[in-house]
Amino acid sequence: GIQVEQSPPDLILQEGANSTLRCNFSDSVNNLQWFHQNPWGQLINLFYIPSGTKQNGRLSATTVATERYSLLYISSSQTTDSGVYFCAVEEGTYKYIFGTGTRLKVLA
């Protein structure tokens, strides 16, 4: 099956700093999504991005499908950005494989 690795595994930032999270996957995929899991465990979909670049406020994402990676950019980070960020890739039909996650802590 597809392997999905994320880096870095842990990240600590001061409020206002920028960061880049990376997701590498081992095979071609049809779809890729980024999620944020807040400290209370709720998972929120951030981007559906099988290829190209998308932006939503302070967050943006880029997927280069031919090179099998995706990047999530967080600018001007806030304490509410803390939590775990997962990328997930679709294997076959409807089955998503989740990455290893990046645990982010933003300090005030």
Next chain:
Amino acid sequence: SAVISQKPSRDICQRGTSLTIQCQVDSQVTMMFWYRQQPGQSLTLIATANQGSEATYESGFVIDKFPISRPNLTFSTLTVSNMSPEDSSIYLCSLQQGALDTQYFGPGTRLTVL
């Protein structure tokens, strides 16, 4: 976007017992998914539940341990049977919706087995 609720939100259970987790959606969906997230780990798909048919289980998960029901298009249950401490996890139901098949998750059920 879909609104997904789960019950219970958390529970503490004794080993050897079973717990049934309910997932309710505010709109009709064909496919629902059940995931497990072990402490500090990523999410792993347990099974896919279609209304009117048997659930499809992923490798490492069996129906005897995780029976699933899908009686209609807005509701599903997952039972964790004969629990052991290794079953302590967050269990999440999920669905895909919209033209882009965006994935949405319920709030999760945090299970602790003593």
